[in-house]
Amino acid sequence: MKRKNVFFGGIIGLALAFTGCSKDPISNLTQDESRIYITNFDSTTNFSTLTTFSVSDSVLVVRNGQATKELTATDQGFINATINQMKGAGYTQVNKSNNPDVGVNVSRIYNTSTGVIVYNNYYGGYGNYYDPYYWGSRYGGYGYNMPYGYATYSIREGALTIDVLNLKDANANNGIKIAWTGLIRGSGIFSDDPNQQVKFLFDQSPYLKNR
């Protein structure tokens, strides 16, 4: 009987040993493959009525709930890539003092204290990070309105977000609606080419070109 137990144990041991052979899918990914590109939009926004845009002149960096504005060479790369894609989608770039129909914010988000970012929390605190006055004094009384929710996305490292704000309809909407969001998550966001990454976000959002 003792011998039988040894061999039953052997079978279980063998099965456990083979679990060590399991391939780690992450180790089989390149930096580019590790990244995911998520977009979401407000279905009540009529993008065809929005024709002009302006992009903020710096990148908002949110670390552990604290926001600062920065402009590294990489940040400028993402801002330029965003401008190019907006133009490619048919929007006309104007100075923010010329009342653009949409304002575009580019942000880097980190959370080093808990190691996890829940995006809904970030967008819940959007107004704390972005001052509506930046887009003009007429928006001073408005808060931000995120009309759609994300699933439970959380990350352990930096993420990049691009938010298109509907300024034109702020009065009718009684607030600044976030009309479109693009999120980039994964490895090497800030070391790889910004143009290709921003292009992914716009390519999968054909409704932005609905004009």
Next chain:
Amino acid sequence: MNKLIIMLSTIFIATLAVDANAQALSNKWKMQLGYNLSAPQGSFKNDFISNTSFKGAIGEISYAINPKFALGVQSGYQDYYQKYGRQVYHTQANETISAVVSNSMEIIPVLLKGTFSPMGDQASLIKPYVSLGAGLNLVNYRQYLGEFPGSDASGTFAAQAGAGVMVPFSKLNNNTGFKLGATYNYGAYNKNNIENLNNIGVNAGFIFNLK
């Protein structure tokens, strides 16, 4: 893969050693150890992984009720994996994700199994057998969007029908030999957008007296 070769070599050496000790003892308890490859079928193949898994092993301990019928317990391990190139997925109403998806499924079956060998104790170069088994699959589901994992472990019903041949090493001891077989495995599963874990297995290994 190297681990697999080392393990199979160890199994082979252990087979000979155990068999040498067991020659004089009763032939009722037997053990089978072998390599297994598995090709997913049905929803498992169409909805999750179409690649054949070459990472697998089986082990079985059986008791001969009479020369033709044996009852045993079979376990093992099979690791399935497939990486799909970057594609765009629509995940919620207005949400779109571009990602490289990596699917991984580990299955550890634990089956109660009956084997019928029509030739019984007769000396022969080749001895056919058929088998039926039922029990439990311990299933570890993992899906990665880029580097972001989701996982789900569960235990589900499993059944197996098999057939194959045993090739005895010698006429003197026709209970020890090489075994080659094929199985059709039914695996109940109805979640994560997969309707079953059915697969066809092909196994090769050694069978030897245990006691």
